[in-house]
Amino acid sequence: GGASKTGTGNRRMEKVKTLYATEYPIYGLTVLPTGHVVLCGGGGASKTGVPNSIEIVDVATEDGSSVCSFTDLNGAVMNIAMQPSGQVVAVGVDGATRLFSLCSEPNNAVRRGRAASASSFARSVQFQITPAGIQSTDFAKEGFQNVVRFSHDGSRLATGGADGKARIWQYPSLRLQHTLQVTKADVDDLAFDPAGTRLVTVASQPEAAVWRCVDGKRDRTLTWFLTESLDAPQYLFKYCRYFLDGEHPRLVTAMVPPRTSMGRKPCYLVLWDAESWTVLRQVSVGNNAITALAVSEDGAFIGIGDNEGYVAVYQADSLKPVLRRRTHELFVTGIAFGVPRGSPNLLSVSVDRYCVRTPVPTPAKSMANLFSKVAGRLPATGSRSALLIAIAFAVLVTVFLLLSYQDSIRHTEI
Numbered sequence: 526g527g528a529s530k531t532g533t534g535n536r537r538m539e540k541v542k543t544l545y546a547t548e549y550p551i552y553g554l555t556v557l558p559t560g561h562v563v564l565c566g567g568g569g570a571s572k573t574g575v576p577n578s579i580e581i582v583d584v585a586t587e588d589g590s591s592v593c594s595f596t597d598l599n600g601a602v603m604n605i606a607m608q609p610s611g612q613v614v615a616v617g618v619d620g621a622t623r624l625f626s627l628c629s630e631p632n633n634a635v636r637r638g639r640a641a642s643a644s645s646f647a648r649s650v651q652f653q654i655t656p657a658g659i660q661s662t663d664f665a666k667e668g669f670q671n672v673v674r675f676s677h678d679g680s681r682l683a684t685g686g687a688d689g690k691a692r693i694w695q696y697p698s699l700r701l702q703h704t705l706q707v708t709k710a711d712v713d714d715l716a717f718d719p720a721g722t723r724l725v726t727v728a729s730q731p732e733a734a735v736w737r738c739v740d741g742k743r744d745r746t747l748t749w750f751l752t753e754s755l756d757a758p759q760y761l762f763k764y765c766r767y768f769l770d771g772e773h774p775r776l777v778t779a780m781v782p783p784r785t786s787m788g789r790k791p792c793y794l795v796l797w798d799a800e801s802w803t804v805l806r807q808v809s810v811g812n813n814a815i816t817a818l819a820v821s822e823d824g825a826f827i828g829i830g831d832n833e834g835y836v837a838v839y840q841a842d843s844l845k846p847v848l849r850r851r852t853h854e855l856f857v858t859g860i861a862f863g864v865p866r867g868s869p870n871l872l873s874v875s876v877d878r879y880c881v882r883t884p885v886p887t888p889a890k891s892m893a894n895l896f897s898k899v900a901g902r903l904p905a906t907g908s909r910s911a912l913l914i915a916i917a918f919a920v921l922v923t924v925f926l927l928l929s930y931q932d933s934i935r936h937t938e939i
Contacts, residue, residue, distance in 0.1 A: 541852050543879045545582050545589030549575050550876035552603045553859045557627070558611040559650050560585055560864040561592065562872060564880060565616055567601035577601050579616060579625060581652050582880065584863070584872070589880065595625065595654040604672055608696070609679040613657060620668020622684055622699075624658040660699045664688050672714050676721040681738065683724055685712025691726045693738060703741025707734060714818075716765045718799060719774055727762035733778060735802075745802065749780060749795055758782055758790055764818035766827075767799065770842055774799035777827055777841070779815040794827065796844055808844040810837060821862040821869065826885060828871050830857025836873045838885050852881040 551566040562582045568575025577598035582589045604617040612629070615622050629652050663670045663686030670686040675696065682699070685691040691705040691712050708728035716725045723744060727733045733747040749760060764779040776797040782790040791809040798805050810829060817830035820841060827839045834853035839846055853875035862885075863870040869885040 541850075541881060542587070544584055544587075544872070544882040545591075545880040547578070547580065547878045547880070549578055550601075550878055551858060551874035551880065552601065552876070553605040553616075554861050554872060554874050554880065555605050555607040555614060556861050556864055556872065557581075557607065558864065559629070561650070561652070562589070562861075562863075562880065563605060563607070563614055563627070564874060565602035565605045566858075566874075566876075567598065569601045570599060577618075579605075579614070579654055581627065581654065584880075584882065593652050593654055595656075604670065606673045606675050606682075608675050609677060613697075615673045615675065615682060617662075617670035617673055617684075617686075620661055620663040620665070620670055620686065622660050622662045622670060622673055622682070623656065624660075624697075624699075626655045626657040628653040628655060658697075658699060660694065662686060662692060662694075663690075669711075671711055674715045674717060676717040676738075677719055678721050681717070681721065683715045683717065685715050685726065685728075687711050689728070691715060691724065691736075693724065693741065703736075703738070705734075705736050705741060705743075713762075714764045716767045716776070718767050718776075719769050725765045725767070725776060727765050727778070729761045729763055729781075731759045731761060733762040733765065747778075747797070747802065749778070749804065749807075751793070751807075760793065763815055766818055766820045768820040768824040768841060770824055775805075775824075775841070777818070777820065779818045779829065781814055792831075794829070794839065794844055796841075806844045808839065808846075810839075811835075811849075817857050817860045817873075819860045819862060819871075822864075826862060826869065826871075828860050828862065830860045830873055832856040834875065834877075836860060836871055836883055838871055838883075847886055848883070850883055852883055853877050853879060 549566045549568055551564050553565045555563050562584050564580045567577030576596045578594050578596045579602055580594040581592040583592050600618045602616045602618055606615050612627055614625050629650050662684040665688035670684055672685045674683045680696055682694045682696045689708040689710055691707050693703045695702055707726045712728050714727045722738055724736045724738055725733055735744045737744050760780040762778055763781045766777050768775055776799045778795045780793040780795055791812050792815045794808050794810055795804055796806045813831035813833045815829050816832050819828045824841055827841045830836050834855060835851045837849040852873050855875050855877040857873050857875050860873045863872055871883045871885055874880050
């Protein structure tokens with residue numbers, strides 16, 4: 526990890542600094558509550574010498590380092606989801622979900638007294654990856670699990686794959702609750718709502734479905750057209766994510782044109798009110814095909830990756846662009862927002878075997894939010910000294926964040 530990466534004849538790649546490099550193509554990632562990143566991927570079942578791996582990486586410093594890995598796998602690990610406790614991950618290998626326990630314990634050799642910094646905090650935790658269960662989840666002739674998701678409370682697990690069905694399982698028993706007939710092709714993505722009562726399924730079709738988790742029945746069907754014109758192109762739902770905007774549930778969907786028109790028509794992000802199911806906003810994200818979608822844990826940012834190795838970040842409430850940057854030489858296979866320990870950042874992985882961290886510039890409204898939070902903690906004495914402290918703090922915070930923003934944006938292509 527830590528090596529600078531340059532693309533042949535492409536200046537946009539020159540300033541990309543690799544956070545961590547693996548020995549295998551990376552197909553997915555998830556971020557643990559400790560800030561560690563779990564990577565997954567591999568060379569497949571053939572004896573190519575390329576390992577199949579689940580690997581925990583410490584990314585608290587500029588140069589990531591491997592903490593531990595599990596390689597006793599008979600196929601490439603193609604997708605991954607973290608159980609909300611942070612103690613278990615579910616991964617897709619061929620047509621099955623495999624569960625792994627991430628046993629963690631304090632590293633007393635590192636932790637001396639109070640671990641103040643992010644790097645010392647990360648190094649103060651040791652992990653061990655151990656198998657914790659397996660369940661066949663896709664029953665096509667050549668079974669293949671495309672996606673796995675945990676509900677927000679961790680009580681359910683959803684899977685989707687090549688047989689066109691999504692399945693909802695109880696966790697941790699892995700007892701099948703419902704089988705949802707989504708499509709005759711592949712299920713591409715799934716998303717539980719924040720309350721855990723609905724599941725959205727998408728399958729590269731003009732429709733997405735919202736299902737009730739309690740009985741497995743279809744609640745509604747979503748469709749989206751760019752315009753109301755009769756000859757408007759029929760866009761396909763490719764990815765979906767729920768998040769909360771304050772107390773209001775939102776759904777963001779990644780829309781791609783049919784394959785016959787890919788590269789000639791732009792892709793879109795569409796923001797839905799997940800209560801009234803009206804479209805709140807939509808934004809064109811360029812002609813490159815979207816290959817990954819993520820939302821930050823606080824619901825502030827939406828990130829995408831594409832088939833040309835670019836990542837982009839948008840403000841979740843307004844869909845205003847924050848950054849766009851090429852971070853990989855090949856298509857992006859997964860993205861996730863890092864655990865905030867300072868400024869926000871976007872982690873991306875690819876079959877190019879690299880994990881890259883991209884700083885996210887702080888929007889101007891974050892300055893006001895930060896000040897209001899701190900000002901709210903000041904004593905409500907009405908004294909002149911308290912007022913002067915508040916004003917001085919506001920000026921310092923504004924200057925600091927503006928300088929940070931300018932430094933970040935200098936290396937960012939909007």
